[in-house]
Amino acid sequence: MDRRQFLAAALAGGAATALVPARGNARAAPVTTTARIVIIGAGAAGTALANRLMERLDGAQITLIDPRREHLYQPGLSLVAAGLKPASYVVSDTARWLPEGVTWLQDYVAAVDPETRKVTTAGGTVLDYDRLVVAPGLILDHDAIEGFSLDMVGENGIGALYAGPDYAARTWAAASRFIETGGTALFTRPATEMKCAGAPLKHAFLIDDIARRAGQEGAVNMVYTAPQATLFGVPIVSEKVRMLFEDRGIDTMMKRTLTAIDAGAKRATFATEAGAEEIDYDYIHVIPPQRAPDFVRQSGLSWADKWTDQGWVEADMATLRHLRYPDIFALGDVAGVPKGKTAASVKWQVPVVEDHLVASLEGRDGTKAYDGYTSCPLITRVGSAMLVEFDYHNNLVPSFPGVIAPLEELWISWLMKEVALKATYNAMLRGKA
Secondary structure, eight states: OOHHHHHHHHHTTOHHHHTSTTHHHHSOOOEEOOOEEEEEOOSHHHHHHHHHHHHHEESOEEEEEOOOSEEEOGGGHHHHTTTSSOGGGGEEEHHHHSOTTOEEEOSOEEEEETTTTEEEETTSOEEEOSEEEEOOOOEEOGGGSBTOOGGGTTSTTEEOGGGOHHHHHHHHHHHHHHHHHOEEEEEOOOSSOOSOTTHHHHHHHHHHHHHHHTTOGGGEEEEEEESSSSSSSSHHHHHHHHHHHHHHTOEEEESOEEEEEETTTTEEEEEETTEEEEEEOSEEEOOOOEEOOHHHHHTTOBOSSSSTTTOOEEOOTTTOBOSSOTTEEEOGGGEESSSOOSHHHHHHHHHHHHHHHHHHHTTSOOOOOOOOOEEEEEEEETTEEEEEEEOTTOOBOOSSTTTSOTTSOBHHHHHIIIIIHHHHHHHHHTTOO
16 A cells, blocks of 8 residues: 555545555565564554564564553644643553564563674563564653753643653643743754654644634744754745744744753753853743663664764664664664654555565565655644655655645644544554555
8 A cells, every 4th residue: 555545545534444454465475484583662663563574474483572561652642732632542552552473572672782683671581583673762861951850741831742641631731721821832842853843843833723712812922942943854844834933923943952941930941052041931842852762872773973962773764774783673763864753654664674674584685665754744723734744855745746735734634633643553553554
């Protein structure tokens, strides 16, 4: 199923069923192998790949390592943080999505030895592997912001939706009180690479729209801050967002990196080219710096010459295969490639890793390539969004040209985010999309 069919099914409102049938007709015959395959991470990437490999391989020993009992539908956190969905909307049991036959080791990874092909867990288990897939997600480095801790979320005008469903719900509690009382709201993003770079924009747009609907337009001062010089990594999208912000009176303060919070005084400190700058707020949404888990860097899997402060896994941008250790692949947020930290990216990365991993077991080269496809249903109001899709080269790659204009605020794009996306995501977890 290609992107056009994928979105067509979703737009028809039958994503959950339309994505499931007939996949076997297009799949290659199972490959017989006794290979030991270890997948680190049971998030969207690891779970989707495990399901596909169980169908593709006959006899493989597949072990998935992840301590989390709960699977989080992370694209829904922005809806929870705007009071549009309950926290339970994004939570399900990890076991629900795992295929029969996969061994699930509920533990943290402590180390990988790529020379001897061993993975060691925090509990002391040592696993040998023939192929390793690194898909643990990323670390939200809240400690990097002086004076901030997660127990502050929901109080004193502090929000942090990325931290999980409960924190997203607390974020809405703080944001809703701000809407009632008015004042200045600061929306931040980090200087590092981050998952779903559209999330801070969505939150700013949603809180602004909800305040307007509550008749508080004149009582709130909305300010979007960012370390970057532009609002979005794709120039044409950045300009569109700039125009929307200007139209709605959302101010911007660029080239500012949040470094500290004084919760009692409701004051944020930003690093700028001219030095530290303090800004008072009534509501602040915090998105911390993001980096790879410690074991990635400590195991020598990270890039040595770029993203050195963040530790993303060194990988070929087309195949997602490690450049120094060909038996290792990277998937999802932790992959050190120029784009791809979204669930939509995972959808297109997983078949590529599957192709090259299986090909390597058969002693041949894979043929599929990841082009950096990233999709962001960029919510601009309650009930409208822009379905922005782009690749490594910042080209817009709309799946439905002539039907869904990527830079127009449309109800159908909102429907994709609010209704259809979760069904397609669930199908992806099952390996069916």
